[in-house]
Amino acid sequence: MNRILTYPDPRCIDKMDYWDEIKKYPHLCISQTLVQGLSHKYGRTEFNVLCTADRFLKQFYKEWKDDSQNDIEQYIDMTNIIRSLEDDKMKKTFDFNRKDIYASLKFLFESEIKDEDINLENLSNEEKKVLDIYEKLKSNNRWNKLSRLNEKDVENIKTSLMNILLDDIKKELGIDKCDNNINEIKSKADQKLKKLSQNVSMKKNKAFGIKRDNDKVLLDRILHYKNLIQDTNLSAIDCSKVVLHGVHQFTPLIYRLIRDLNKLDIEVVFMFNYLPKYKQVYKTWDKVYEWCKEDREVYEYDTGYIYNNLGKNIGEVIEGNFFNLSELDIEITVFDNITSFTNYVAKKYDEAAKKLNNDGKGPSNILANMNEQFYAVSGEKANNLLKVYFPEQFGEKHFLSYPIGQFILGLYNMWDKKENKIIVNETSLRECLTVNLWDEKGYLTPLEIYEKVKLYFSDLKTLDEYLDRIDVQIKYLERIEKEEKYKPFGRFSFYGISIEEANYFKTIISDLKSITETLFEENDVNVGEHYSNLIEMIKKRTEGVKYSTEEEVNLVNQIYTKLKGTSIEQVSSIDSIKETLHFYLQSSQNDDSANWIVRDFEQIDGGVLLADDTGKESWGKGAAYYHYAELSDNNFTTVCNDILPWPLKETTFNKNNKTIEIVINSKREYGNFLKYMLFYGTYFLDKRLNISYIEENNDEKNQPYFILGMLGVSKSKYSVTSQDNSINSIEEDIAQKLLDTSCIDEEILNSFLFCPFRYLYEYILDDNQQFNSEFHASYYIKLVVAFKIRELNSKGGLKKSIEEHVKDFIKVFKLMFPFWKESDFIDIQNGIISILNGWVKNRAINTNDEVYRAIREKYIHAKIAGGSGWFERYRYGVNDKQFNIDKQELINFIKINDDSVYEIDKDRCMYCSYREECARVFLEEDIHG
Template sequence: MSLSIYTYSNPYEISNEPYWDSIKNCAHFCVSQTMVNGLSEVYDELKNGQLTTVEELVKALYPGWFDTKTYIEQYTILTNTLDNVTPNIEQERWKKIKQSLRFNKSALLDSIRLMVEMGLLLKNLKIKKITEEQTYLIAAYNAILHGDKANKFSLRKHFSEKEIDSAVQTALVAKDQRRGKKIKSVGKVDCNTVVIHGVHQFTPIILSMIEEVSKYKRVVLLFNYQQQYSEIYQTWLDVYSCFDLNIKSQFNNEFKPTTLLQTSYEGNILADQIGKLTNGTLTEKSKDINNVSVIEFDNITEFSAYVAQIYEDAVEKYYADEQKKGSVLSYMREQFYSANSSVNDILKVYFPEQFGERHFLAYPIGHFFVAVTKMWNSENGGIKIEDMNDIAECLCSGALYEKKIGSLITTFNQTRNYFSRASMLEGDGGAEGVIDLLKKLKKQISKLNNGKIEYESQLNKLSYYKVSIDEIDELIEALESLNVITRLFYKDFEDEKNNFRHFYEKLKDFVETQILPTADAETEFQDILLRLLARLEEVEKIETTSTFDCLKDTMAYYLKQESQKGESANWIVRDFQQIDGDVLKSSTQESEIIYHFACVSDSDMNVKREDQFPWPLTIEFFEKAYEPLDWKYQVYIKSRKEFKHFKRYALLYGLEFNRCKFKLSYIKNNDDKENELYYILKLLGIKTERNVHDTTAPRQTREFTFDLGENTNGFGDLDYIRRRICGYRFALESLIENGTCYQDRFLQTKYFEIILANIVRRKLEGQIATEAIINEALDDVSERLSRYFRFLNESEITDIKSNAKNAIIHQALQGGKIKQFPKITDIDLDRMRKKEEFIYLHLENENQENVLFGKFYDMTVEEKKIFFPEKLKEASYSKEINIWCQWCAVREKCLESYKSLVEL
């Protein structure tokens, strides 16, 4: 094995190292694309096609291992193994364990793949020192190895020299091929020497690649090392010493920051201070860092808003520049590197285009397949509804016919409470399905329209009685189609294993004939569909046979369109592992560019990376339960343990070799914990200052205007009250919807309580007020009403009757003081009518103030003038936010009440 290790002191002067001439024309593979970019920027001699990433070489050498087809086959084999194994333990206990293993199947497979990559021999495992979960993992792995498909879990070894040559040359041109660029000739590249740059976190497969390549090639491992900051750089020596080779270094080119040099910057001086402090050789704090401060962001949301503003500015500059050099990220005035890159999870929501194109399953039609797969009950061979939102996803997908775009989901949302307790589409065994209940609703609406239901005025305020018969017929037809389509896809999986090929052939035909013809030719979605179909052309290669659950688990891997030619960075905030390459670009960038090192808190800088091993593997498993046989094992485990020291190195490296301005920041509060500034910065006396940048988006208040036209309906007292309470509610209910309509389940439940109390109150007028009489009336009326409120269960109806009873006793019987129900006056009737419209007529805020005080008084002549048509046309209808919002029938359209108090 021809393997050697070299270091360099200054990344800008690797060309001054004694070995440079022997490697500059060789094949170079970097730990990241950012390092590729950085080295290309600094060294012209590396622009001849010999520079790419380590990942490309790994994929070129082991293409099948990363293939989606391989992963699905492995997942299927693991699924079948877990289904067939019957350990000698109590049956109920095994049932629970099996459920847990199946829930964590992806993690189990990742663990098995890791063990394969590491070449673990189960005979060297100390079973007594592993956990129970690890015992089941090993048992599953052992069963696979002794099965007839063990070859699917083998990583190839013993390549020929010709195969290694081919892999190296393929890796060098792979990225250009994917981007559709002109492929550079690699004929002048010396592929007999392979140089690997900057790897600190070695993976088993990278180490296997190094071992295989070094059998025929000279392999040089290269990394930055500075003796002057030996304590911080010790992490590199600790990792590379596990190779058990001599590390060749010389330190003539070390960069020593000083204010006397023009190339030294404030950040370089700070790096020097950090390095010396860590070494224990700092004699006094430099005055040159007195003005350095760390920005304190209160939380990650505030930090993401700060980043978002800068990114949006960059987007604007990018599209304004006709030359367009580079990507949007290169136009950002601040380049972000974070010790905690979770901020990207927030930014991904606002800027999805920056984080790579969406997976096919992320589109509405993709949601359709996810939803129907989730609902299919393979045991009974039909749709089982556990979440009505799955039906909603199908109706929004565009896969089902509708006369007008959006009509299906609109009707569904208006009627969903009526059938919300249904657990299937079509009834079975006496249980009513959604379609059955919709047919009953049709009959009730017909009776209501013909005046044949006794509670006509009250029921007209429920959203599901406001839809037309035609709209319900359209929804029923769509749901019946959904049933047919779902059965077509999945009926083969009823209580048996099946070949996945048949499913994907049906899906391919459905996309080609039903979805693609309706896709807009000018949208990126059609391109996604075409690339998905290109992937599905390979369905004949699928030989996997397993259960429906396994198909469901692996769909996301197979239904991913082929990658688009051309690639861009899928991040906005880079992590610290990308600093070492990107910072080199600072030497050629404008001096106004700022390198922003974020999340420099103790908790983020000292993270131990608990997620470094897939469940159930742990560091203890590798340290105590296994006896390794080769050097690769030691290197891998050591690099995992050293991750906590890597960020410290990355921060120093970024500050020292940055040739532009810099910023530091940290997040004060995260996950309900208060973070402290990184202790090294605190020891240096670096101050913190609150974020003073305005990251709040400018609020533009848009007042609602409405063209009343020739309104001849006139207005009543209820309209006047709405206008007093909220202009926006008045506009929606009085001008557009012609009255209150309850769609929200919470409000419909409260409405049932109010009309129940009102009807009983009228029924008992003049009767003796005994508890038995009240209870009998409540039971009778609630039984007749409940057929129109099918979403309520018995427990809820019991609570409603109790609340209605208390309201009757309190209001009509003055808390029980009156023993006979009094005559209902006009004032009582007026109160009942207003309660049905506004739920509450008295609402107290936290200061015990009635916020509805004065809202229900009669209108004065002057006030009525604002309802003249010419006045209404000119009026604005602003939103009035208060505690009455939670009882407002249009709150789901308004959404104003969901804003935080801070925003308000």
Template structure:
């Protein structure tokens, strides 16, 4: 039987397409899962069912037909094996070329898998470059050493028993196979406006088994430039002149789909009523888009050609909306991932960066007895600057011991007082965040670090290992983790699932280098090897899913339609093969890649037309103007509609709120308490009440984490030592340099030279507080600089006056009564750059914005 192409002009009026009527009882295979859902709901729902056969998506069916080939475990084993094979090629092909392959190894593996799926063999390849020669060599080794390649060739190489395999796959898809005819003689292929090499291969198997292919697709002869992709792909099976085409029905009112599609034809452009057209919105930035999403997500369905980036950003705000398929969404996944990220392939040893350490601490999977590292992340942030020069575990351990020693013998050498203010005024070392942490807490932090290092060494302590052995060690690590009863239900289920997979998926006796395993496991945990044929529902759907809007009764929002995202260009050449080499294979399956490149813009127009012509509810088209330091215009697809955009930029709205405050009975006690504060606190209040709030209300007193601030503190420490010590300048420089080993010597020499130039700025006078005298130069450790002139005005003058007055009743207790905000108001200025709280203050000024503010 000959294959057939049947076209329709309206997806929601398929019953009027008489050519399709004979096939309503035939197995219905939809190109996408979105189309499957739409067709099922619309044509198999109540009250009248039009399509009587099972409806399944291509991704769902092909995944079952391929068996374990698409599973994450098989891909991970193949990736690990490929890494091992690549390591053996360096002497022959050179390190640089092999390193390029390692950097693109996922693409290299995917190319091998694609070629195996369509039946191409390594000997058929005619390489034209060293990259392709290396690829051919490694591919041949991969084929001979991995039995999965042989199995997939056997599975997709013959149409023998294809109907039986098809029924088995449909049964695994949970399809009611009782609705199938006794013999499958035809399959309806719905919505294949483009066809992948794998799809072409499977369709060819169906055809070779005597199964008739009935292609069913939206098509309108009036707009060939918007339907060219449909023509190019489906004409590979049936010549266009043999298609059974449903002609367009002429209507008096044009849809906005007609307006759009006619703009790409030579005929006179059509117009429509703008009042009933799509609404165009220009969002100033992502936050403005987010504000709209928060208000409209219940009634709008979102699609975007940039869906991956948008979903990644939205997930930070709505993590509960993302049904994750991989372990990275959970603490245990983060912990295992960063453990495996610690292995450095170039250095061939364990390394650790600050981000990885922080993620391991915050995962909740690092604990010592009853203490969990998650509760010590703030202290970890305080001490991390001291480890800024560390990379290898040896360096981390050495620096950890030094921190304990310096904390005990230098930072804690000052008189220790029970009063926070006496500690603050008497010990300048406590202004460094890593010296402010208690010695006992530092010891505990270092114990957490050591446990992490020990676990990493357990996983990576051997040069070679089998996959199942490595996963047995992971299982031991999991068993030593938190009590499962303390975990959320989802994480408990995930943990049990992971344990089962570790036992079942990785039965392999081949040994691998540990660094090969580390990279593969990190990718595995990150979801890199997930089955690409399986589709999942996300808040922002991919643009291709608009093929089902005709069956939806919801408002449609196409977002992020800027000049860079649409129309999109598809570059589908398999790396590292060139177009010339791919052409030389003379494969009908690979020809699909060239066709898709040629008609990529037509495919995008096909989808855009689909939305504008058939959406039942209002349509919104939007883009984000400011994105990653670029100013972007709307997509040309929006431009051709000629609609004026609504500009959205005001994210923050002014609201009259009742000021929060203390209960009246507590006010007097608060003000009496404030009178006990030193002038240092009043000086900070005089500069910025918000800074005072963060420094003395939220915490005992402020310390500095930022390296810029700590370098100023280091200079001030030198100035204080020059002024108060009898030691020589060289001795002082050497002693302090030893306390700060994480900075390069050249930097410390520069800081010392600068400190010597301004050594006289340290005041040796004294201020009295509660019967004790404190050197006046301590102010440099609080405010960092003695003065800061701007336009002939010293911005530190309010603080200086508060210090001089030293009357807390007038400079702090009474002024604070006039404050209406619990957080106290901010007084932003150029001094914000010296404030330790700038990262958390939304009103703070950053130096990068100085020039912009000067123009206002």
């Protein structure tokens, strides 16, 4: 019933005898990059339907695969069963691993596991329990929905294809969010076609030639789509066959699709690359298609292409032929760790972004303009780091990744299921304050205020305690504002805000308290009502708030509209609802993995097509280099048990179930598939190639893929250059102003000579130095009291012993600094006495010297062990010659604008009040170890 077609070179598929026939059928590709590569090489108009297999599955099995409400209800069903487990140890284990348990259950249902499919020997307790839960859920309509989707017909296929085509044309028209109203879409298409036709017909010139080429491609695509959807029955598309292109890793749903299509007498045509002369390389394809009894159709073709020597050598070695190897001119770059690699990638991305004009700075444009294209054996870790810096590149973001989404996560993460109430923690509260849902009124943002006052509230756990503490804070802020003796305490960051800002912060905390009381009134709640209350609350607070982006507001409205059309009557715990947030608070999302900065190796299939500069939709030369990363020996080794969701293992199943046999067999071959992809990606690549691996692997050292060693590929250590790590700290316009030497005085030079980076923070970025860490606050308060007692003593004002005076100060401080424990105050008391005793012993120190006192209060210490006594010449004056030398050094620092030439003194960093903001010491440790 099915057919297996192969091609000797992905760049010559159109030369195969079957091409004219096969291109008219729906073409489902295993990766989005393959979709892009086929469009790039052969032109999108060559195909009627061209999309990923996963995208079609989401349409065809929508009730199971793309229904967030059903996902939530399933998750709650599972959670309620876990909560009812009698074995406390098992309950805790399953509760902690709920996502894995959910994935296991989905796998079991999609594979249609029966009792006879289970290998009862040597099952672990966890395997037995997940199978018990599976049995309980078999009769649940939310879970057995897939088994009730057996009545699919050709009309369902055409409906799925129509929805895909409508989404494609809407994307080309820039109206992604509108409904699938065919007449409206046709009207929009006509308008766009008219405009594009005018552009294309205009006389080309050098300035606009490339743009008009793009217009021609877009015009052809839209016209093609419009012709396809002209007939709502899709009579222009032949559905008698469906092409599955590049499928190696079979999933239960892909195999189910094959069976469902066959039931409808639809032939499934498998397509993949195959070269008979490299039998061992392609053996992995033979194994995963053993279940398919049809003969593989192998074609030979003299392509005329020159093949990459590295690819040829890898193929020859795998075949056991060591006597037909070509000379190689390539090294493998060694990155110390994942951070070093991602820094390198980020630099390449930045370079591409800067070359583009603002109006062309879309994610796909930047990626296409990167001079080096990256593919990694496992790119997840690198992309997770890169998402932090370039979130716009990774497609349509999940709602929870926006600041408003972080606000919601912050609320739920403060819910303590043991205490059955909100327990404040710094990380979650910071997430809540990231988005400003409150009136700003010219104050600092909520997060900026929190960063200043967090130490003051560090011992508190409830929002009620926060509100009481703020009242105490305001009382002392009033004293600091009015009474001279309290002025020094304004150097503490939590007493460095205004009274208005403290009241503003109180309003914010009060609102958070109101929100949590509404949402978390009871532990077990009606899920549907809870979500409705949540999104209604967010909707009200985002309307008209200038800090909410248009995209965020649109997402809130989408979710609000979706909620109004759904109903979930289940009752569940707040903790369970927190786990289901990611299902519900999302809009429909496309697979944008092809736009990831570091693509996975599975994407190489289309990558070699994108590298071909002769493609029908090419607009000039692409990237100069391709970069295959993470080529460590360890990454090419995979175990089936690592791929199946916990607690399932290969040994969980017998070989009675064909779905399981096919899926397990392909997963067992995953390591060999990665090796094939390295061959494929090098052999057919018509670009210069860089290769690399990451040496650090937890406590072990990775080694490069062993075949590269057999080929004599030498290692080249990646070294961080000053250009890579220099921080252009001062913008040119600021630097010009600073070069006014008349403003440079001894105080400024003091700061610069202490540390150039402190100077930047103190005199360029922040002119209001405050102590915000417990370490610095403790030191500063000791100094303030010590100087006060010394001052009283010099004036004859001490009426008691020094120890008694210190205790009197401590009594006051216990009210002013309520976050400190009794042990902290004992430490402060001992510290004050120690400072005073030190001054008595060192008679060279004049504590009445205003310069000395100012330096101690500003820098904590006047001379730091290991330092050079940087301040001493300014205590007693300095000759003009030395002053001018130091001033010139500061001017040079501003002019050079390269801070990498200055080394830091770690001892000074320890006592610097800007340590946390600057974090230079941590950067130095990361670079130099």
